[in-house]
Amino acid sequence: MDVLLGAQWGDEGKGKVVDVIAADYQVIARFQGGPNAGHTLWIDGRKHVLHTIPSGVFRPETTNLVGNGVVIDPIIFLKEFEAIRDLAPDIHDRLLISRRAHLILPTHRLLDAASEAEKGDERIGSTLKGIGPTYMDKTGRNGLRVGDLERSDLMDRFRSLVKKHYRLLGLYGTQELTKEAEQEWLEAVRKLRELKLVDSEHVLENAFRAGRRVLAEGAQGTLLDIDFGTYPYVTSSNTVCAGACTGLGVPPTRIGRVIGIFKAYSTRVGSGPFPTELHDEVGERIRRSGNEFGSTTGRPRRCGWLDLPALRYAVMINGITELALMKSDVLSGLGQVGLCTAYEIGGQRTDHVPFDISDAHPVLEELPGWGELSTSGPLPDALERYIHRIEETVQVPVRIVSIGPERDQTLERSSALKEA
Ligand code: GDP
Ligand code: IMO
Numbered sequence: 001m002d003v004l005l006g007a008q009w010g011d012e013g014k015g016k017v018v019d020v021i022a023a024d025y026q027v028i029a030r031f032q033g034g035p036n037a038g039h040t041l042w043i044d045g046r047k048h049v050l051h052t053i054p055s056g057v058f059r060p061e062t063t064n065l066v067g068n069g070v071v072i073d074p075i076i077f078l079k080e081f082e083a084i085r086d087l088a089p090d091i092h093d094r095l096l097i098s099r100r101a102h103l104i105l106p107t108h109r110l111l112d113a114a115s116e117a118e119k120g121d122e123r124i125g126s127t128l129k130g131i132g133p134t135y136m137d138k139t140g141r142n143g144l145r146v147g148d149l150e151r152s153d154l155m156d157r158f159r160s161l162v163k164k165h166y167r168l169l170g171l172y173g174t175q176e177l178t179k180e181a182e183q184e185w186l187e188a189v190r191k192l193r194e195l196k197l198v199d200s201e202h203v204l205e206n207a208f209r210a211g212r213r214v215l216a217e218g219a220q221g222t223l224l225d226i227d228f229g230t231y232p233y234v235t236s237s238n239t240v241c242a243g244a245c246t247g248l249g250v251p252p253t254r255i256g257r258v259i260g261i262f263k264a265y266s267t268r269v270g271s272g273p274f275p276t277e278l279h280d281e282v283g284e285r286i287r288r289s290g291n292e293f294g295s296t297t298g299r300p301r302r303c304g305w306l307d308l309p310a311l312r313y314a315v316m317i318n319g320i321t322e323l324a325l326m327k328s329d330v331l332s333g334l335g336q337v338g339l340c341t342a343y344e345i346g347g348q349r350t351d352h353v354p355f356d357i358s359d360a361h362p363v364l365e366e367l368p369g370w371g372e373l374s375t376s377g378p379l380p381d382a383l384e385r386y387i388h389r390i391e392e393t394v395q396v397p398v399r400i401v402s403i404g405p406e407r408d409q410t411l412e413r414s415s416a417l418k419e420a
C-alpha cells in the first residue's frame, strides 16, 4: 500500500494528485478526518470538491473505501454522494464504508460551535463540522459507529448519546436541536444504511492477497496532526503516515511509497503558529493568484513562504519517500522567492521543529523567481534551482511538479536524488 498525505497545514493539493495517480491503483482509501477536509478535483473544466468520499471516485476502475479512522456526517456524505452521481454513475458499487467508522451527530456540531465560542480569542478556528467532539466520543468510548446502523437498538443508542450531549450543551448554555434537525439526520442514516457497509480491514487484506494496488489518501496535513502538529491548533486525528495503519487496519509492513504533497509556499486556515506568514502585499498576491480560500469553509487562507524545517519534519515523521510540488505556477512572475531554511527562537538558530514554534522567526533565503510555466517545455532554470534547494535540504526527490489544477497540468520529474 502506498500512502499520499499532506506535508504542511492541509490544502496542499492532495485531491488533485490522488485523482491523477489513481489510474495506477485499484483501491483508494481515506483513513482519517471527515468533512473538515475539502479535496478539489478539476475534470474537463468542472470543479468537484470532495469531503469524505475518496478522490478516486472519478476513475471508473477504482474501488473507493472510507476507512474506520474517518468520521462521517451522514447528511454531508449523502449530499456529496448525490452530487457526483452523474459523473460516477456506478458509484454505488464502487464505494465501501467501514462499519467501524464513527458517525458525526448534529449535537457534535453544536458542541464544536459551543466549545469554539467559549474559547474566544483562543479558538482553534475549527471548521465547525463536529470533528473534535466526535473523536472525543470515540476515545471516550461513547461513539456511534456505522455498524450500529444495522443494530436493532440503534435508536436507544442514539437517544442515550444525544442525552449526554444535551447535558454538556446545558453547561455551555446552548440550545437543543430542533425536531427537524434530528429528523434530517435520522433520514440520512437510513439512506446511509443502504450503501455498502463492510468490515474494511478484511476487504483490504483480501485486496492485498489478490495483488491489488491500494493508495491511502490522507486528509489535513502533518502540522495539523493531533500528536505532531502545532497543538492545540490542530485537528483531532492522526493525519500522519501512522494514521493510515490505525485508520485502515493495515500493518506498517504493508506500506511502500509515502508521497508527501506540498505547495511551493505555505498556507494555513484557522488559528495557530505560522512562522513564515506574510502580512504584506506579497502574501495578498499569493492568496489572490493561488485562490487561497478554503474549499470547505470559504475562509481566506493565511499565506507565507515555504518552510523547510517544517517540510523536513514532515519527511521525518511520515517517512516520505518522494514529494509532489504543487502550485509552483502561483509564484510565477515574482522577482524573488523566499525560502525559510531555519528558525530563530529566543536568539538560538535551529533547523528542527521543536515543541513550540509560536515564537519562531524565519531565517529566509531569497532565490530568483521564475516566469510562466508550461506543460510542453522543461521547467525554467530558476524553478529547477528552487527545487534543488528543497531536495538538498530534505533529501527526498521531488517527483511531481503541478503547474495548474487540471489533471494534465502535472509533470513528472526525474531527480538526481534517489528515493529515500
Ligand atoms: P487538498 O485539501 O489538499 O486536496 O487541497 P484543496 O483542494 O483544499 O486546495 C488546493 C487548491 O489548489 C484547489 O483549489 C486545487 O484545484 C488547486 N490546485 C491544485 N494544484 C494546483 C496547481 O498546481 N496550481 C494551481 N494554480 N492550483 C492548484
Ligand atoms: P484538507 O484535507 C486545511 C484545520 C481547521 C482548524 C483545525 C481544526 O482539505 O487539507 P477541525 O474542524 O478539524 O476541528 O479544525 O484544522 N483544518 C484544515 N485546514 N485543510 C484541511 O483539510 C483541514 N481540516 C481541518 O481550519 O484550523
Ligand code: MG
Binding pocket: 010, 011, 012, 037, 038, 039, 040, 295
Ligand atoms: Mg482542502
